[in-house]
Amino acid sequence: MRNTKSARIVPPLAVASVLAMALSACGGGGNGGGGGGQDGGDAAANLDGRGPITYVQGKDNSNVVRPLIEKWNAAHPDEKVTFKEQTDEADQQHDDLVQNFQAKNANYDVMSVDVVWTAEFAAKGWLQPLKDKMALDTNGVLDAVVDSATYNGTLYAAPQHSDGGMLYYRKDLVPTPPKTWDEMMSMCSIAKQNNMGCYAGQHSKYEGLTVNASEAINSFGGKIVDDAGKTTVNSPEAKEGLGKLAEAYKDGNIPTEAITFTEEEGRNAFQSGKLLFHRNWPYVYKLATTEGSSKVKDKLGLAPLPGKDGPGASSLGGHNVGMSVYSKHKATALDFLKFIISEETQRWYVTQGSLAPALEKLYDDPELVKKLPYLTVLKTSIENAVPRPVTPFYPGVTKAIQDNAYAAMKGEKTVDAAVSDMQSAMEAAGAK
Ligand code: GLC
Numbered sequence: 303m304r305n306t307k308s309a310r311i312v313p314p315l316a317v318a319s320v321l322a323m324a325l326s327a328c329g330g331g332g333n334g335g336g337g338g339g340q341d342g343g344d345a346a347a348n349l350d351g352r353g354p355i356t357y358v359q360g361k362d363n364s365n366v367v368r369p370l371i372e373k374w375n376a377a378h379p380d381e382k383v384t385f386k387e388q389t390d391e392a393d394q395q396h397d398d399l400v401q402n403f404q405a406k407n408a409n410y411d412v413m414s415v416d417v418v419w420t421a422e423f424a425a426k427g428w429l430q431p432l433k434d435k436m437a438l439d440t441n442g443v444l445d446a447v448v449d450s451a452t453y454n455g456t457l458y459a460a461p462q463h464s465d466g467g468m469l470y471y472r473k474d475l476v477p478t479p480p481k482t483w484d485e486m487m488s489m490c491s492i493a494k495q496n497n498m499g500c501y502a503g504q505h506s507k508y509e510g511l512t513v514n515a516s517e518a519i520n521s522f523g524g525k526i527v528d529d530a531g532k533t534t535v536n537s538p539e540a541k542e543g544l545g546k547l548a549e550a551y552k553d554g555n556i557p558t559e560a561i562t563f564t565e566e567e568g569r570n571a572f573q574s575g576k577l578l579f580h581r582n583w584p585y586v587y588k589l590a591t592t593e594g595s596s597k598v599k600d601k602l603g604l605a606p607l608p609g610k611d612g613p614g615a616s617s618l619g620g621h622n623v624g625m626s627v628y629s630k631h632k633a634t635a636l637d638f639l640k641f642i643i644s645e646e647t648q649r650w651y652v653t654q655g656s657l658a659p660a661l662e663k664l665y666d667d668p669e670l671v672k673k674l675p676y677l678t679v680l681k682t683s684i685e686n687a688v689p690r691p692v693t694p695f696y697p698g699v700t701k702a703i704q705d706n707a708y709a710a711m712k713g714e715k716t717v718d719a720a721v722s723d724m725q726s727a728m729e730a731a732g733a734k
Contacts, residue, residue, distance in 0.1 A: 343406060343427065343627030349435055351631040354382045355411035355638065358399065359621075361390035363566070364585055364655035374641060381634040390566055392416060392509035396697075403428040403626065411629040412638055414621045415459045417450035418509070418690050418700065423624065424453035425694035430625040432457040436636055443643065446684065447660045451622040453692075458624055460639035461660035463651050465619025466683030467503075467517060468676070470572055470580040470590070473603030483521070483546050483608045486579055490555045493578040499557035501550065502571060503581035506562050507708045512690065512700045513617040514581065515707035517607060518543040520688045521614030526703070527691045532734045536725035542610075545717040548710045561711065573598055581607060583619060587676045588656035604679045618687035620658065652677075658684060691733060698731025 359367060367385055375382045388395045396419060402410040403426070415423060423429045432438045433456055440448050443461045451459040469486075471479050475496060480486035490500035503517075504510030516526055524540030527533055550556045563571070565582060572580040573590050575597040580586075587604070590596050606613040623642045625635040641647060643660060651657040652664060653673075658680055664670060665681040691699050702724055710720035 345427075345430055345627050347627075348630050348632045350633050351629070352381055352634045353631045354380075354384065355629065355631050355634050356384045356386050356409050357412050357414075357623075357638070358386045358388065358402075358410050359414035360388045360392070360395045362387060363390060364588060364657075366651060366655040366657070369654070370647060370650060374638065378634075378637075381631070381637070383638060386410070391564055396509075399423070403628075406628045408626075408628045408630050410626050411631060412623055412625050412635050414462060415451075415624040416509075417465075417618065417620045417622065418696055420451055420458055420622070420624075421453050421692050421694045422696050424456070424458045428627060429458040430627050430629070430632060430635075432460070432625075432636075432639070436625075436632065438636070438639060438643070440643070442662060443660050444662045444684065446618060446687065446689070447620060447622070450618065450620055450689065451624075459622030460624075460642050462621045462623050462642055463648075463660055464658040464684050465583045465621075466658060466680055466687050467513070467581050467583060467607050467616035467619070468679055468683055469605045469607050470582060470586060471603045471605060472578050472598065472601050474601040475578060476603070479603060479605035480579075480608050481606075481612055482610060483614070486608045487550060487555055489578070493555075496578070498575065499560070499571065499577045500555040501579040501581075502556055502560035502563055502568050502577055504564055504568060505547075505551075505556065505560050505708075505711060506564050506567075507704050508564060509700060509704070510564050511707055512703045513619065515544060515547065515703055516617045516688065516690060517581075517614060518547045520617070521607065521609035522546070523610065526728075527733065530734075531691065531693070533691075533725055533728045535728065536722050541717050541721050544707060544710055544721060547707070548713070548717050551711045552713060556711075561708075584656050584658050584676055584680050586656075587674070588654070604676050606679060606682060613682075613686070616683045616687040618684070618689045620660075622660075691728075693733055695732030699728050699733050702727030702731055702733075 371383045371385050388398050399413055438460055447461045447464050451457055451461055475492055480489055493500035503514040519540040522539050522543030524537050524543050526535045568580055568582055569586045571577050573596040590602055591599050607616055608614055623639055629635050648659045648661045652659050665677050671677050693699055706720040706724040709715040710717045
């Protein structure tokens with residue numbers, strides 16, 4: 303009792319309210335920001351509460367969630383989980399969570415938290431700290447994943463699944479995948495001969511573009527922020543990397559329509575045979591190799607993302623399951639979080655959804671690797687992945703990256719101006 307009480311009252315709430323004020327002062331017009339006045343809930347309340355809970359997550363494209371919840375519900379008839387499914391677009395998911403936290407909705411008990419939202423939600427006091435009575439064992443979980451669920455030394459979410467970008471390519475048309483970006487561009491003549499688009503990732507103006515622009519920048523030796531979290535994006539390396547994306551869009555190697563692509567549009571284009579190369583997350587592997595409508599079932603190859611002189615660097619993605627401080631049934635919620643990181647659930651994520659497990663040992667499990675060869679490429683992608691900036695001001699930071707990357711790709715700004723504006727807009731949003 304004494305522990306949880308002091309943990310509740312001393313630093314987190316004080317920090318949270320200062321940050322909430324700062325956020326509403328700085329975040330004008332930002333992504334789902336504004337409103338102001340929101341404070342954290344009571345992290346010491348309802349710790350023993352048991353009963354039905356709601357789990358909130360983006361669209362379940364791979365049908366992973368429903369069977370999992372059915373299994374849980376069969377074993378917990380008095381503590382059933384209801385699935386609240388959001389859209390499949392990251393920014394809409396974020397904004398829906400923010401609105402429900404601001405409304406202190408006790409019925410948003412547990413939710414899938416994108417790795418880039420942890421700092422913001424924790425700093426605002428919306429996520430239950432997973433310590434003391436609510437502690438969770440993260441033994442065997444990849445370090446990068448634990449870090450992505452941790453803010454200021456406290457764990458705020460249960461590791462669910464990681465994510466690393468990979469290059470999907472047509473192995474029937476490209477016998478050896480390109481190792482570098484320039485090599486990939488030189489293979490675009492193959493796409494032309496076959497009347498198809500050459501390359502696309504996620505280029506619509508949303509979180510996915512932040513992911514893709516960061517990958518271009520990091521893969522050419524730039525750094526959005528340095529190891530101390532200071533904004534360092536205005537560099538010749540970053541200009542070279544972003545310049546590659548802008549150039550590819552201008553000369554048509556990235557097809558015009560790809561400027562509207564999120565993950566699902568890109569996957570559909572690749573699966574229907576319209577793209578030679580496609581950057582996407584591992585969930586695509588299962589769907590592209592099994593869906594009835596897929597035209598690339600046995601023509602699909604996988605390789606690391608191409609970089610400057612060799613493999614590039616993915617942005618680290620992934621989701622963890624957080625618990626709302628406003629939940630009335632936190633004891634049930636904690637059991638559900640434990641169920642999420644159990645080995646059984648983690649295996650299910652891999653076999654059913656070809657997701658990136660949070661448990662390290664599954665990447666080297668001989669049976670899984672034999673069945674799902676994507677695991678080897680994925681492990682390397684995650685090992686070399688670069689986290690996006692960790693900051694409670696992330697909504698403004700990602701907006702600075704997206705807006706400027708988009709303007710550079712569309713030719714509305716020079717790449718030099720876009721990178722320099724990115725730096726100043728990140729700083730104005732509150733980044734160091
Ligand atoms: C994936 C990643 C997530 C990222 C999002 C962008 O869901 O796991 O980290 O922010 O894609 O669209």
